[in-house]
Amino acid sequence: MNEQGRKEQYSDEIDLYELLLVLKKRFKIIVAISFIGFLIGGLVAFLSPNIYQARAVLWVDSLIDPSLIERFKTIDNRTSFIIPLGQTKSPEVNNLSLSILNSLAFKKKVLDRLIKQYGEKEDILNLTKSINKGKGDVVFKAEIDKKTGSINLISEQRDKKFAENILSYAIDEFEKEIDNTSQIYSKAISPKKENIKNSKNFVLSVIEQPTSLESPVKPKRKLIITVAGISALFLAIFLAFVAEWWINVRARRKN
Template structure:
């Protein structure tokens, strides 16, 4: 019987040697083209340094705005419903931010109640909904001057309250509450007149029997007074947009992120340098093979 040759082991050795040769060739290519890699990496690094020095520092701050709402009494419980939804509020703020970014300063100068030089220092105004909280909305402000952030937040709230849609919603709710208060007061007056009349007739003996307990009138009058008090409180609390949490101003700018920019630019320069090194080596080898084919 013939002995079987260890073909598998020989193939593994050949493959292993080929891998070693390929890695060694790659290393030789990198060592040969190290200047290209170093130049590309340094170029990217210094470009990032120049950008960091040229770029304007941006200061970021957030504050929370309370959305106006109305209260509804269902049984013994009172629930709150927003007059303007968080989505509608975000849309109004986003439209304003888009106009600012498009440099429509003149158009927004009066509504924002800010001079043009301050509006020019606003980089962006970004609204975002808070998960699990429909009463508040978070507004992030990016500005080139941190000192104007409080003015921006106050002016933004005034801008929201001056919106026609918002004003109409609040005025409509106020009219409803005033109408309910008026109706309840008229009802209270009628009940008090009825009470006085009944007690007068009872004292004079004109009425001997009643189909109800006179004390029930007192209970109904107290309930109406309580209802009027609740309506007046709801009317008093019915306001427009308000700042719930004031913006905090950081002394350090949030952008540009120097360390991150330097790290990304250095890594990008290194990868591009390696790619250029292999690309140049491939071009050189391709040219050499082309010349050999022509001479043969």
């Protein structure tokens, strides 16, 4: 048993040595393929356009007494409502705000505003195609800040000003949606029609106006080059062993 174990160990050592010999024999090919991988990664990284991120922060306050809200919910569960996070712990509040901001119909309204200002330029046509495919996040996305409960709007575009304008129009349209919701509440709560027209049950506060970061957020050039180089290195090593195996197979066949 001990002798057999030594033979197996010796065999393993020889196999490892042979692997190192293969790497040494194919060293130039491995280096060449790895270099090509780095080169391709560099070309992709530096030829990709810069993408800038614009951000805005919103907050919605409710001027309606919570008891009236609960009563209204029992009257008509089909009606949409927006309640700020600070006045309730119910997740449906923020979910509804996000459903409005992230809906395709809402983003189409924002695009209509953009078309009026910029015309049918390439960037807008690309955004329209994305929305038609159900990819609304390419226009902008809304998410809730878990720490503060505020609504963060984020848009990533090739042009800083274009990204900021997208968020500005989104805020304008969102304020209109809030006003419409106020009208719906007033009709259900107020018995006097004259109080409905100018009612303001919800208030939108823009905590941070749309601003863009100075540096692009994409592409991550260092990461792209590193991943491309490492992937090419592993591919080169794999191909080196495959080539060596194929040469050995052909040699055996000739013999």
